[in-house]
Amino acid sequence: MEQLKKKFHLGKTNREKIFTFGIVLLFFAVIEILRGTGNLSNLLKGQLVPICAYVVMALSLNLTVGILGELSLGHAGFVSVGAFTGIVTATLLKPVVPQTWLVLLISIVAGGLTAGIIGFLIGIPVLRLRGDYLAIVTLAFGEIVKSLITNLYIGVDAKGLHFSFINDNLNLLEGGKKIIAGPMGASGFPKISTFLAGILLILFVLYFLYRLLGSKMGRAIKAMRDNSIAAEAVGIHLTRFKLTAFTMSAFIAGMAGTLFALNFASLSATKFNVDMSILLLVFVVLGGLGNLRGSIIAAGVLTVLPEMLRSLRDYRMLAYSIVLIAIMLLTNNQRLMQWWTQTKKDAKKWFAKIRKAKDGGEA
Amino acid sequence: MSFLSHLINGISLGSIYAIIALGYTMVYGIAKMLNFAHGDVIMVGAYVCFFALNSFGLPPAVGIPLAMLVCTALGMLIERLAYKPLRAAPSLSVLITAIGVSYFLQNGAQLIWSTNPRVFPSVFENAAVNLFNGQLTISINTIVTIAACVVIMVGLTLFTGKTKMGKAMRACSEDKDAAILMGINVNRTISVTFAIGSALAAIAGVLLCSAYPLLKPTTGSMPGIKAFTAAVFGGIGSIPGAFLGGILLGIIEIFAKAYISTELSDAIVFLVLILVLLIKPTGLLGKKTVVKV
Numbered sequence: 001m002e003q004l005k006k007k008f009h010l011g012k013t014n015r016e017k018i019f020t021f022g023i024v025l026l027f028f029a030v031i032e033i034l035r036g037t038g039n040l041s042n043l044l045k046g047q048l049v050p051i052c053a054y055v056v057m058a059l060s061l062n063l064t065v066g067i068l069g070e071l072s073l074g075h076a077g078f079v080s081v082g083a084f085t086g087i088v089t090a091t092l093l094k095p096v097v098p099q100t101w102l103v104l105l106i107s108i109v110a111g112g113l114t115a116g117i118i119g120f121l122i123g124i125p126v127l128r129l130r131g132d133y134l135a136i137v138t139l140a141f142g143e144i145v146k147s148l149i150t151n152l153y154i155g156v157d158a159k160g161l162h163f164s165f166i167n168d169n170l171n172l173l174e175g176g177k178k179i180i181a182g183p184m185g186a187s188g189f190p191k192i193s194t195f196l197a198g199i200l201l202i203l204f205v206l207y208f209l210y211r212l213l214g215s216k217m218g219r220a221i222k223a224m225r226d227n228s229i230a231a232e233a234v235g236i237h238l239t240r241f242k243l244t245a246f247t248m249s250a251f252i253a254g255m256a257g258t259l260f261a262l263n264f265a266s267l268s269a270t271k272f273n274v275d276m277s278i279l280l281l282v283f284v285v286l287g288g289l290g291n292l293r294g295s296i297i298a299a300g301v302l303t304v305l306p307e308m309l310r311s312l313r314d315y316r317m318l319a320y321s322i323v324l325i326a327i328m329l330l331t332n333n334q335r336l337m338q339w340w341t342q343t344k345k346d347a348k349k350w351f352a353k354i355r356k357a358k359d360g361g362e363a
Numbered sequence: 364m365s366f367l368s369h370l371i372n373g374i375s376l377g378s379i380y381a382i383i384a385l386g387y388t389m390v391y392g393i394a395k396m397l398n399f400a401h402g403d404v405i406m407v408g409a410y411v412c413f414f415a416l417n418s419f420g421l422p423p424a425v426g427i428p429l430a431m432l433v434c435t436a437l438g439m440l441i442e443r444l445a446y447k448p449l450r451a452a453p454s455l456s457v458l459i460t461a462i463g464v465s466y467f468l469q470n471g472a473q474l475i476w477s478t479n480p481r482v483f484p485s486v487f488e489n490a491a492v493n494l495f496n497g498q499l500t501i502s503i504n505t506i507v508t509i510a511a512c513v514v515i516m517v518g519l520t521l522f523t524g525k526t527k528m529g530k531a532m533r534a535c536s537e538d539k540d541a542a543i544l545m546g547i548n549v550n551r552t553i554s555v556t557f558a559i560g561s562a563l564a565a566i567a568g569v570l571l572c573s574a575y576p577l578l579k580p581t582t583g584s585m586p587g588i589k590a591f592t593a594a595v596f597g598g599i600g601s602i603p604g605a606f607l608g609g610i611l612l613g614i615i616e617i618f619a620k621a622y623i624s625t626e627l628s629d630a631i632v633f634l635v636l637i638l639v640l641l642i643k644p645t646g647l648l649g650k651k652t653v654v655k656v
Contacts, residue, residue: 071455125641132397136595137640139588140633147630166626274588278462285459314474321466325445328460332452 017210020293021203027300028199043307051303052198053260058283058299059205059292060252065281066290067213068245069225070127071135074142075253075280080272081118082111082254083261084149084180087189090262091179092156094190104192108201108258115254116247123246127239142277149269154180185268186261193263201259202296205252209292212248221245222290286327368499369621370614375505377613378512379574382567383590384597384605385519386560392536392600393556396454399461400441401564402587403468406580408434408565409483409572410476416484423486430565438561439554447550465584472580480579483572508570515563516606523602528555536600589616592636598649607647612636 031048034040057079064072090107097103126137153164157176164170168182180186212218220241223231232238261267283302287294305323309316330336383405390398408430415426445464449457491502523529531552534542543549571586572578589612597608612632619631639647 065455071458126637129640129644132391132599133595133640133644133646135397136592137637140592140636143588143633144630144637147627147633151626166624282459282462285455289455317466317470318474321463321470324463325460325467328452328456328463329445329448332449332456334451 013214016293020206020296023293023296024199024202024206028195031195044304047304047307048195049193049198049263050260051300052195052202053193053256053263054280054283054303055202055296055299056198056205056256056259057253057280058287058295059202059209060249060256061280062284062287062290062292062295063209063212063245063249063252065284066288066295067218067225068221068242068249070242070246071131072138073135073274073277073281074138074140074145075249076272076274076276077138077142077145078115078119078250078253079257079260079276080142080145080149080269082115082257083267083272084152084186084257084269085114085254086111086258087186087261087267088154088161088179090192090258091177091189092161100190100192101197103190104194104197104262107262108197108255111258111261112251112255115257116251119250119253120243120247123243123250127242127246139274139277142272142274146269146273149180150183152180153178153182183268185266185270187266189262191262191265193259193261198259201255205255206292206296208252217241217244282324286324365621368501369617371499371501371505371509373614373617374610375508375574375613376617377593377610378508379567379571379609380586380590380593380612381512381606381609382515382563382570383586384594384609385515385602386563386567387591387594388597388599388602388605389532389556389560391594393532394446394553396446396457397461397591398446398560399458399587400464400468401560402583402585402590403465403472404434404438404441404561404564404583405568405571405587406472406578406583407437407468408561408568409578409582410472411565412486412569413481413483413572413578416486427486427566427569430569431562434561434565434568435558438557438564442554442557447553469580469584476580478580480577483576483578485576486569486573504573508574511566511570512606512609515566516602519559519602528552532556589632592633595646596636596639598646601646601648601650604646604648611647 031040035045057075060078061072061075064070064075086107089110090103093103093106097106122141126134126141129137151166153162153168153170155162155170155172155176155178157173159173162170162172162176166182170176170178172178177188179189213222220231220236223234224236224238224241228238257272279302283299284295286302287296287298306316306320309319312319383401386401386404387398390396390401411433412423412426412430415421415429416423421429441464445460446457449460485504487503487507491500492506493500521529523533531542531547532555534545534547535549535552539549542552567586567590568583572582590609593608593612594605595608596612597604597606599605615635616628616632619628623631643649
């Protein structure tokens, strides 16, 4: 028995990881059971894929803000790039590839890759900036992406893809199809995202991030966040690791963008504005910087919360803002936090006492 | 002539950005926080002035000071309730709180004043000055906006340079602990900074709505973000920097609209910002900070 226990004994980090994966799987199971028994409200049904997409976006932003330690206010820009690349890819592949899941998979990878490449190109010059200056530049990047995609026209016909900018000069042949129509946004693309795909994407990203955190590179990135000068002094190549983490974060955001986009019937670039970037930042900060499980829970709860608050009607966004401020004030209240740690300590002592008494009784 | 006219329009828009940016930069200089709710204080100021003028029939000479008074009180209240308890908290928590306050103001305004846009009455005479035989027309509104910005700029420079409170502000932004040791009441100084910034926001709100007379609960957010950009552009924390950044941003925006493309003007403004920051990473007039080990 003892031997068996030792064999399956898991370290603290491993237990944490399994717990996090467990939460995602549990969520999946609960939703599937609810769906099977017909207890799932239509409101929640429509929210399932967006929840998954937001969770992945939050995880990706956590890599930039929490693990790399650089504030980004333009993450929606990467999501947007991924979303529209995914839309174009899916529209092109749909008639050629019969398997829907394969279309979705290729679109997600394409969305991720494009966003990753953009992230890499943007990262080279931008990551030299520090703190609030980096934040404002990322904000500017998000606005530029929004503005560019709002003026972009993409169409497809027998001759292939057609691009045009600002004015609609696509001149499509007969039977051609407009995929992105400037300010009108994209429409008529296949709606193929599924809840299962969302859950699988979350699990994949989680696995990827945990592997990254445990690797040499992950430790280097964290060292850089905690003290960049010390990290440089022990031989960590700052720019290279920063750029790698930033590119990976953009890649994940792009994948989430495709998942998000292919859940709707139409989508315009104005959806991916500063408010969305800020919303993602709220998920990450409320969940805890660098805490992957926190990001998942915060993104899930805060996506559903405005819907739950629907009974408050007009007051719901007001209530949401008050909840936000209250959480920040309470979690930063030193006296409250002291009381909480003390209570936790007391509870632990109390449990230990009970266990001791029980053991004593048995002996 | 059209070039000159665009230039004057640009300076006028830039003056509004500069007044808003001053509020951002002063608060940043002292409290080291990005006050995301600043743009929404502008909106509240504009609404107060709107109702004073429209519903109560007060003259602008009463309406504008009233808006300033309400915004000052609002700014100090926000600081006291939401930001002061977080003085020792990590900067990201303060940022999220500021975002929360911004949502609160926007949604509160939506509840009280509804989302229907309102047409702001003209505060100033609708007259215009004609120059060069009528080839160049400058509206009174434009002149007042530019004049207000210059007056505020000169006033603030004198205030921070000559008065006791102004010196206390500069001391706090340089080194808070040393300021405490010198007997400066840091909490009161921060409170006064918020008060001044919010009063300026009210003026900016009135000027903004006189130039673009459509008032909605979200009126303040985009100018707020642009002014924030202007503050960073000029070097955040620096008062002349905010002035310069605001004016330049306004000129770039109007020129981009006039000569390149209306649709892409925002993208061009932000692109210029990125380029400037890449060449001068702390903004045009920002101080370079050296990290000591």
